[in-house]
Amino acid sequence: AQRVTQPEKLLSVFKGAPVELKCNYSYSGSPELFWYVQYSRQRLQLLLRHISRESIKGFTADLNKGETSFHLKKPFAQEEDSAMYYCALGEDSSYKLIFGSGTRLLVRP
Protein backbone atom coordinates (compact mmCIF):
# COMPACT_ATOMS: atom_id res chain seq x y z
CA ALA A 1 0.00 0.00 0.00
CA GLN A 2 1.10 3.55 -0.61
CA ARG A 3 2.59 5.15 2.44
CA VAL A 4 4.58 8.22 3.39
CA THR A 5 6.64 8.08 6.57
CA GLN A 6 8.08 11.04 8.41
CA PRO A 7 9.85 9.47 11.37
CA GLU A 8 10.40 12.63 13.40
CA LYS A 9 7.47 14.38 15.06
CA LEU A 10 9.68 17.23 16.22
CA LEU A 11 13.05 18.49 15.06
CA SER A 12 14.68 21.21 17.12
CA VAL A 13 17.81 23.01 15.88
CA PHE A 14 19.61 26.24 16.59
CA LYS A 15 19.62 29.13 14.15
CA GLY A 16 22.36 28.65 11.57
CA ALA A 17 22.50 24.89 11.97
CA PRO A 18 21.82 22.52 9.05
CA VAL A 19 18.40 20.94 8.82
CA GLU A 20 17.30 17.63 7.35
CA LEU A 21 13.68 16.56 7.53
CA LYS A 22 13.32 12.91 6.63
CA CYS A 23 10.70 11.44 4.33
CA ASN A 24 10.44 7.87 3.09
CA TYR A 25 7.75 6.52 0.82
CA SER A 26 6.33 3.24 -0.31
CA TYR A 27 4.82 3.21 -3.79
CA SER A 28 4.99 0.74 -6.64
CA GLY A 29 4.45 3.25 -9.44
CA SER A 30 6.23 6.41 -10.49
CA PRO A 31 5.59 8.88 -7.68
CA GLU A 32 5.38 12.64 -7.61
CA LEU A 33 6.82 13.87 -4.34
CA PHE A 34 6.06 17.16 -2.65
CA TRP A 35 6.96 19.07 0.45
CA TYR A 36 4.33 21.34 1.98
CA VAL A 37 4.84 23.82 4.79
CA GLN A 38 2.24 25.05 7.26
CA TYR A 39 3.02 28.08 9.39
CA SER A 40 1.11 28.47 12.61
CA ARG A 41 -2.65 28.07 11.97
CA GLN A 42 -2.31 28.89 8.29
CA ARG A 43 -3.06 26.99 5.13
CA LEU A 44 -0.64 24.50 3.66
CA GLN A 45 1.67 25.97 1.05
CA LEU A 46 3.57 24.08 -1.60
CA LEU A 47 7.28 24.29 -0.85
CA LEU A 48 8.86 21.93 -3.37
CA ARG A 49 8.05 19.47 -6.13
CA HIS A 50 10.67 16.87 -6.96
CA ILE A 51 10.07 17.32 -10.67
CA SER A 52 10.78 21.05 -10.68
CA ARG A 53 14.07 20.58 -8.77
CA GLU A 54 13.79 24.13 -7.46
CA SER A 55 15.28 25.63 -4.35
CA ILE A 56 12.68 27.56 -2.36
CA LYS A 57 13.63 29.62 0.70
CA GLY A 58 16.97 27.79 0.68
CA PHE A 59 15.36 24.35 0.94
CA THR A 60 16.20 21.53 -1.45
CA ALA A 61 15.04 17.94 -1.73
CA ASP A 62 16.34 15.13 -3.89
CA LEU A 63 14.35 12.09 -4.83
CA ASN A 64 16.34 8.92 -4.14
CA LYS A 65 14.44 6.07 -5.79
CA GLY A 66 16.88 3.47 -4.52
CA GLU A 67 16.28 4.45 -0.90
CA THR A 68 12.69 5.59 -1.59
CA SER A 69 13.44 8.84 0.17
CA PHE A 70 12.77 12.53 -0.41
CA HIS A 71 14.51 14.28 2.45
CA LEU A 72 14.21 18.06 2.82
CA LYS A 73 17.44 19.93 3.52
CA LYS A 74 18.59 23.43 4.32
CA PRO A 75 22.20 24.30 5.11
CA PHE A 76 21.50 27.14 7.56
CA ALA A 77 18.20 27.23 9.45
CA GLN A 78 16.45 30.52 10.18
CA GLU A 79 13.96 31.24 12.96
CA GLU A 80 11.27 31.96 10.37
CA ASP A 81 11.61 28.37 9.13
CA SER A 82 9.82 27.18 12.27
CA ALA A 83 6.68 25.47 10.99
CA MET A 84 5.05 22.14 10.31
CA TYR A 85 6.42 20.32 7.28
CA TYR A 86 4.53 17.63 5.40
CA CYS A 87 5.90 15.25 2.82
CA ALA A 88 3.32 14.07 0.30
CA LEU A 89 3.12 11.53 -2.50
CA GLY A 90 1.00 11.98 -5.60
CA GLU A 91 -0.13 8.80 -7.28
CA ASP A 92 0.50 8.61 -11.02
CA SER A 93 -2.68 6.60 -11.51
CA SER A 94 -4.98 9.10 -9.82
CA TYR A 95 -5.05 12.57 -8.47
CA LYS A 96 -4.79 11.51 -4.84
CA LEU A 97 -2.19 13.04 -2.56
CA ILE A 98 -1.05 10.97 0.40
CA PHE A 99 0.49 12.82 3.33
CA GLY A 100 2.95 11.84 5.98
CA SER A 101 2.16 12.66 9.59
CA GLY A 102 4.32 15.77 9.52
CA THR A 103 7.42 17.04 11.29
CA ARG A 104 7.40 20.17 13.41
CA LEU A 105 10.60 22.14 12.90
CA LEU A 106 11.59 24.45 15.73
CA VAL A 107 14.50 26.79 15.09
CA ARG A 108 15.83 28.27 18.32
CA PRO A 109 17.66 31.59 18.42
Add this chain to the structure above:
Amino acid sequence: NAGVTQTPKFQVLKTGQSMTLQCAQDMNHEYMSWYRQDPGMGLRLIHYSVGAGITDQGEVPNGYNVSRSTTEDFPLRLLSAAPSQTSVYFCASSSRPGDRDYGYTFGSGTRLTVV
Protein backbone atom coordinates in the same frame (compact mmCIF):
# COMPACT_ATOMS: atom_id res chain seq x y z
CA ASN B 1 -7.38 35.17 -8.38
CA ALA B 2 -8.82 33.92 -5.08
CA GLY B 3 -7.57 30.31 -5.34
CA VAL B 4 -9.45 28.00 -2.96
CA THR B 5 -12.00 29.61 -0.66
CA GLN B 6 -13.46 27.83 2.34
CA THR B 7 -16.31 28.94 4.54
CA PRO B 8 -16.88 29.16 7.43
CA LYS B 9 -13.50 29.58 9.14
CA PHE B 10 -14.84 28.48 12.52
CA GLN B 11 -17.89 26.49 13.56
CA VAL B 12 -19.22 24.97 16.76
CA LEU B 13 -21.86 22.28 16.45
CA LYS B 14 -23.84 20.28 18.92
CA THR B 15 -23.75 16.50 18.66
CA GLY B 16 -26.31 15.35 16.10
CA GLN B 17 -26.50 18.59 14.16
CA SER B 18 -25.74 18.67 10.46
CA MET B 19 -23.91 21.28 8.45
CA THR B 20 -22.18 21.91 5.15
CA LEU B 21 -18.62 23.16 4.74
CA GLN B 22 -18.27 25.14 1.57
CA CYS B 23 -15.34 25.04 -0.83
CA ALA B 24 -14.93 26.91 -4.09
CA GLN B 25 -12.00 27.28 -6.49
CA ASP B 26 -11.56 29.61 -9.42
CA MET B 27 -8.61 27.93 -11.15
CA ASN B 28 -10.67 25.57 -13.33
CA HIS B 29 -9.07 22.60 -11.59
CA GLU B 30 -10.56 19.21 -12.28
CA TYR B 31 -9.52 17.64 -9.02
CA MET B 32 -10.81 18.64 -5.60
CA SER B 33 -10.50 16.95 -2.26
CA TRP B 34 -11.30 17.26 1.43
CA TYR B 35 -8.85 16.45 4.20
CA ARG B 36 -9.08 16.53 7.94
CA GLN B 37 -6.08 17.45 10.03
CA ASP B 38 -5.67 16.01 13.50
CA PRO B 39 -2.64 16.30 15.82
CA GLY B 40 -0.07 13.59 15.18
CA MET B 41 -2.02 12.13 12.26
CA GLY B 42 -1.19 14.48 9.43
CA LEU B 43 -3.84 15.02 6.81
CA ARG B 44 -6.28 12.26 6.02
CA LEU B 45 -8.30 12.19 2.83
CA ILE B 46 -12.07 12.19 3.37
CA HIS B 47 -13.54 12.41 -0.14
CA TYR B 48 -12.30 13.51 -3.52
CA SER B 49 -13.59 14.33 -6.97
CA VAL B 50 -11.90 14.09 -10.36
CA GLY B 51 -14.51 16.20 -12.11
CA ALA B 52 -18.07 17.43 -12.03
CA GLY B 53 -20.45 14.60 -11.25
CA ILE B 54 -17.68 12.24 -10.08
CA THR B 55 -16.82 11.66 -6.42
CA ASP B 56 -15.14 8.90 -4.49
CA GLN B 57 -14.24 7.98 -0.94
CA GLY B 58 -10.88 8.57 0.63
CA GLU B 59 -9.37 7.12 3.76
CA VAL B 60 -11.93 8.36 6.33
CA PRO B 61 -15.30 8.91 4.59
CA ASN B 62 -17.72 7.76 7.29
CA GLY B 63 -20.06 10.48 8.50
CA TYR B 64 -19.43 12.75 5.52
CA ASN B 65 -21.09 13.26 2.15
CA VAL B 66 -19.96 15.21 -0.89
CA SER B 67 -21.30 16.23 -4.27
CA ARG B 68 -19.73 17.95 -7.27
CA SER B 69 -22.37 19.58 -9.42
CA THR B 70 -19.98 22.16 -10.88
CA THR B 71 -16.24 22.34 -11.50
CA GLU B 72 -15.91 25.20 -9.03
CA ASP B 73 -17.71 23.90 -5.94
CA PHE B 74 -17.16 20.89 -3.72
CA PRO B 75 -19.18 21.08 -0.48
CA LEU B 76 -18.66 18.66 2.41
CA ARG B 77 -21.71 17.68 4.45
CA LEU B 78 -21.62 16.38 7.98
CA LEU B 79 -24.76 14.31 8.36
CA SER B 80 -24.97 13.99 12.15
CA ALA B 81 -22.03 15.62 13.89
CA ALA B 82 -20.08 13.63 16.49
CA PRO B 83 -17.31 14.79 18.86
CA SER B 84 -14.88 12.59 16.88
CA GLN B 85 -15.39 14.96 13.95
CA THR B 86 -13.81 17.82 15.86
CA SER B 87 -10.92 18.72 13.57
CA VAL B 88 -9.55 21.20 11.08
CA TYR B 89 -10.87 20.61 7.59
CA PHE B 90 -8.97 21.58 4.47
CA CYS B 91 -10.22 21.68 0.92
CA ALA B 92 -7.72 21.43 -1.93
CA SER B 93 -7.73 21.50 -5.69
CA SER B 94 -5.21 20.63 -8.36
CA SER B 95 -4.67 20.47 -12.07
CA ARG B 96 -3.79 17.22 -13.81
CA PRO B 97 -0.71 15.23 -12.82
CA GLY B 98 1.91 15.96 -15.44
CA ASP B 99 0.75 19.53 -15.98
CA ARG B 100 3.55 22.05 -15.77
CA ASP B 101 2.03 23.68 -12.69
CA TYR B 102 0.74 20.47 -11.13
CA GLY B 103 0.40 20.80 -7.39
CA TYR B 104 -2.29 21.13 -4.80
CA THR B 105 -3.66 24.48 -3.68
CA PHE B 106 -5.23 24.47 -0.24
CA GLY B 107 -7.93 26.56 1.33
CA SER B 108 -7.41 28.31 4.66
CA GLY B 109 -9.27 25.65 6.60
CA THR B 110 -12.39 25.33 8.74
CA ARG B 111 -11.91 24.72 12.44
CA LEU B 112 -14.85 22.62 13.60
CA THR B 113 -15.69 21.80 17.19
CA VAL B 114 -18.47 19.35 18.04
CA VAL B 115 -19.70 19.52 21.62
